[in-house]
Amino acid sequence: MEVRRSGNFGFVDPGNGSLYSFDISGRGKGWEPSSIMLNHNRNTCFTRKMSVAGYDIVPMGDNNDMPGEVMRLLDRFYAGEGILGKIAGLQWGDGPRFYEDAIDDTDNRFYKKWVLAxxxxxxxSSWDYRICMHRCLVDLTHMQGFFIKFVRNRAPRIGGRGKLLRLEHIPYQRARLLYPPPGKNDPEGIVVGDFPFPDPEYMERYPMFDPAEPFRYPVSARYYNIYSFCKDFVSTPRFLGAFDWLEIAGTLAPLLHNYNLNSSALSLHIESPQGYWDKVExxxxxxxxxxGETYTVKMLEDYKDECMEKFAGGITGMKNVGKYMHTTRFWSDEANDFEGWKVTPIDKKVKDYIEAQIRISxxxxxxxxxxxxxxxxxANLILENKLSSGSEKLYSIKVYNASETAIPDMIxxxxxxxxxxxxxxxxxxxxxLYRNVVSQEENVSPGNRMKENI
Incomplete structure (x- = not known):
């Protein structure tokens, strides 16, 4: 509980997010909400050089923490990970399979001839390539890219035949591209550490994997990405432009939650008669x-603060819902009017406020x-209280598979x-990545329909 007062007018902050004004003279102008303006200065520099622990790297954003910012943003947005999980599921389909390119002679059309290898x-399978690919897919859907490590055998050290033993996924937030040396256009290595504030003792540098010389290094790494417009080295999240909207959506739930907790006692304007304080003095x-003490004005001021804290404490918070308060009014000859404590609820337009927040959501x-x-x-989002039909979902899946899967699959x-x-x-x-073709139920034989196999 905190009281801020200037003369006979002030505010009581009960610490629950509400604010109460009071006017000891009974001539207050009421309660006004405070406003907070957030200044978002999000720059996304992915081209300049940044020095970290002796390495010149390509930063991921000005703070070199774009992956962390995306993680925190999606953690606050109720549907964020659900939507990206849905995208990853649509991309994954039935998972990776082997195929050979083939041509249908009847209409001269390319197709994939799925085979066993x-x-x-x-x-x-000895290094669980499916798990490795799925982790890379999660990074790809979030950040439009991923890092992976290539581990070679030891035979080339003694003149033997080289062979790649396995691939290892590198968590996106732990890897950064080394800035190209003078005269070069492309990064020549990757550094791995606990970014954005890595410990130099635990940082590792890997040369860039070269498909033309796959056995050149014992361990190498590479960054694979879907190119982002005007980003030379590192791709940005596809939803970068929606960051501010995601923040709004992420803050809406706690805002309404706190509002519900604190709105049980309406914001109040408390008026007290001057005669009361004259008698107190x-x-x-x-x-x-x-x-035998000397009276000072501060004694009365301190008493006013203590009195207003107790008064406001008795009428705020959810525990006091349903309670009533009794006040008295008396005739003051000096004022030629009735005087007494008065508590006036402030109309906060709750219905309008909630409806506005829903529209924003x-x-x-x-x-x-x-x-x-x-x-x-x-995405399983219900917008404007509208449920989608099965045919709409089927059409959307077909459009998605036809337009949104080829490039991510390639990368x-x-x-x-x-x-x-x-x-x-x-x-x-x-x-x-293999995907079954989704058909309408009426095009599926009765014995194979979903309702017959549940």
Whole structure:
């Protein structure tokens, strides 16, 4: 509880997010809400050089903490990880499978001929390539890129045949590209540490993996990404432009939660009669005379603060809902009017406030799905209280698979394909993500329909 007062007018802050004004003279002008303006200065520099622990790196944002900012932003937005999880699920489909390029002679059309490759499957299963690819996919959906490590065997050290042993996913927030040396356009290495504030003793530097010379280094790494416009080295999240909307959506729930907790006692304007305080002053002077102390104005001021704290404490908070308060009014000959304590509720337009917040929430949800690049139908978001039909979902899935999967598939599968090409040179085997074609129920034979198999 805190009281801030200037003369006979002031505010009581009960510490629960509410604010109460009081006017001892009974001539207050009421209560006004305070406003806070947040200044967002989010610059996304991914091109300048930054020195960290002796390494010149390409920073991820001005604070070199874009992955951390995205994580915190999505943690606060109720649908963030759910939407990105849905995108990852749509991208993943049934997971990686092997295929060969083929041409349908009837209409001269390219298609993927899915095949089995037991030797390659057995080799890559030894390092659990599916888990590795899925972790890379999570980074790709969040940040439009991922880091991966290539580990080679030791045979080339004694003149033997080189072979890649495994791929390892590097958590996105722990890796940074080394800034290109003078005269070079591309980074030549990756440094791994506990960014954005790494301990130099635990930082590791890896040379850049080169598909043309896959066995050159014992351990190397590479950054794979979907190119972002005007970003030379590191891609930015696809939903970067929706960050402010995501922040609004993320702060809406705690705002309403705190509002519900604190709105049980309406914001009040408390008025007290001057005659009450005149009598208090007389009592204080009498006590001082009996004690042999010198009366000071501060004694009355301190008493006013203590009195207002107790008074406000009895009418605030959820525990006091339903309680009543009794006040008395008496005739003052000096004022020629009735005087007494008066508590006036402040109309805060609760209904208008809640409806406005709901409209803001709907706008934030729409902006978020637009930024993420997914139809609200597929994101499981209900906008404007509208439920989507099954045919709308089916159409959205088909459009998504036709327009949003080819490029992410190419980037995600590229390091694994380079692994296959290095260890099985000349092979025609390719790796891609397999997806079943979704059909309408009426086009599925009765025995195979979903309702018959539940």
């Amino acid at each position: 037991p030797d390659i499957e057995s080799d890559m 007389e009592r204080l002077k009498s006590v001082c005379r009996k004690r 709907n706008k934030a949800d729409a902006a978020a799905t637009s930024g993420f690049g997914i139809d609200p139908v597929l 995600l599968c590229k390091p694994v394909q380079e692994y296959i090409n290095a260890n099985w040179p000349g092979t025609d085997i390719r790796i891609g």
